[in-house]
Amino acid sequence: MKLENTGLEEEIIDLKPLDHVTAKHAFIRAGQWDYERVTYDYRIDSDEKGITYYIRIQGYAVEGDVDRGDAVIQMLTPLLGKHYYPHGVEYGEEENFPSDIVERAKSHISQLKTEINQLKQ
Structure with a gap:
């Protein structure tokens, strides 16, 4: 599920x-990166048996190189995911959240954005 209108997708920021x-x-x-992209995950535990949720924030380099640590990152729209063990x-969007x-996910992203x-x- 896309967590739209957080303002995070408008951010451009240095990698460090x-x-x-x-x-x-x-x-x-x-290890979730390559030379041009980064991915950050945040785990949200749940009372549901065998279900864990994740906030995923992704970005791509508009300048520099992630591997060298000198990248400038354009953030993308955050995602909310549902982990089904072991799959x-x-x-x-068809997932039920x-x-x-x-x-909780929106609040956490808002704090990060601030x-x-x-x-x-």
Whole structure:
């Protein structure tokens, strides 16, 4: 599910401060990158048996190289996904997302967006 109108998809930010602020908000980049793209995931635990939700934030380099650490990243629209053990994460619009999970995801992204804005001042 796309989490639209968060304002995050309008952000352009250097990779190093982006890595710092996403890590501060418990988003994990780990090995999810290549020379031109980055992906950050945030895990949302659920009371549902065998179900975990993830916020996924992606971006691509408009300048520089992610591998060298000198990239400038254009953020994309965040996604909310549902992990079905052992099959994987589904991000489709046909998935059913509880309203409390959607609100938690939006709130977390809003906090991240606020901090990114503070970095730009």
